[in-house]
Amino acid sequence: MTATVPGAAATPQTAPHAAVEEMAADAGVVVVLAQLAPRLGDVASNLGRHLDIIEEARKGGAHLVVFPELSLTGYFLKDLVPDVALHIDAPELEELARATADGLDLVVGTVLESEDARFHNAALYFSGGRLHHVHRKVYLPTYGLFDEQRYFAAGDRFRAFELPLPRAQQHRPWRSGTLVCEDMWHLSAPSLLARQGVDLLLCPSSSPGRGVAHGNALGTAMSYDAMTRTYAQLTTSFLLYCNRVGYEDGVNFWGGSRVVDPEGRVVAEAGDGEELLWHRIDLPSVRRARLAYPLLRDERHDLVDAEIERLRHRRNAEP
């Protein structure tokens, strides 16, 4: 894997990454988006690649590594879902947790099996040697080429959580929330997270490329370009979009992982191959964006609540 931060040649094995050196060591959080091509259904091999990438990120001075949706398993699993599923205390997950013991945090995608044999498409946040937060994908696409509701159970919440990021030494913890791929296509999802005061949207994805007839970009890439910039700008938050690459059963995943800043600008972007995308994000940028655009301050939660209440009553009154 090669880094694509401008000015950064080969990733040094021990020295801090070039993206890290650009700022003082205490200014912000160094994130790595691990845009990889998981092997379909091969958890052992994917776990090995995760651990290698985590080690490389650690040596480069990263604080947070984000992997794509279902990074441990691959995407078009079909009937492999129960075969690759992990229980929350699985040794594979304990191994990933241990990799975060010295302060490097981690977002990993896998199939999580519940005690009552439900299978969730989940994004796990590891920190400080343990599992810190689980987001179970709420919106399971079942249309077009997607069949997720056939195989997965849906999550039932969008919850913000604090990022421990122990090595980043922030003056306050970041608040974050996770949107997995299709979750992003529902406007209410980022709204609910924004209302919980997030500074950072974590967006792991396995987006297949399709629609080559429009302009010079894939239709799906154009959709995610619009969504990622809009959500970051309207929530005045950083957004980390980590998509995968590679092919499964003839379907191509287009990559294009990116960091969008709280003013909606794409500040780092990956190509269409495997790579680690490094970038430094910081809370002062969030503050500046909210000074310039105090959208969250001006949000009328009372009005929203009243309107939703009215709509609920009207719906209940319908025959």
Add this chain to the structure above:
Amino acid sequence: MTQTVNPADALAIDAGVVERILVGFLREEVRKVGFERVVLGLSGGVDSALSAALAQRALGPENVIPIIMPYRTSSPQSEADARIVADSLGLKPEVVDISPEVDSYFDRYPQADRGRRGNKMARERMAILYDMSSAHDALVVGTSNKTELLLGYGTIHGDMAHALNPLGDLYKTQVWALARHMQLPSDVIEKAPSADLWEGQSDEQELGFQYAVVDVLLYNLVDARRTRAELRAMGFRDDFLDDIGRRVRDSQYKRRPPLIAKLSARTIDREFRYPRDWGR
């Protein structure tokens, strides 16, 4: 093999019900696409005999065209058995010797091994069946059972190519049960299964296990979705489980249409999903 696996009742079928469904399947699915007749390869084995018998019940003997396609090294007993099956069902078989075309091809590649030769024979037979399909306005009926489909014990675009297959969801032991129920010639049911692609070939010898054992495993693996630990507790050895698991995985491509590189928003078979019985 020291595995101590009990034959499972799970493989038991109500042969009367199965026969009714499969006869209805052939009658409906053939006629609904505008055909009256079917053509199929008759090898002298139990699978093709059963397919022929079901087709005969579904469409009448005059509408079933069996083709016997021996190669010069095929066992004479195979052709004799095929004729017995045809006679017992009131069918008039056509015999097409595939030796000239197969030999003519391999004259150019005399070093070709028997695997290549066997596949070529299977595909030669497929090409003949599809020509007969056109000549007689008849659909090609397949004879692959669930055991061989799952193990990949067949030739892609050879015996695995056909328009419709009444046996694809029956394990080999269930094929035998249905064949007995339908009173097919007992010699055909009792003889050792063979693809007869080379002299002395035997399915169970070549595969390295017995259908009676592998069918119980496949049922518990595929239909009942039992875990490795459960299968082990049933008496299956790890090396056997590894071998069968690998065979099923590695032959998945044979059971799927070819990969289409996705580009558009509506790729054939991915988002473009109409029933095969579209408009019928």
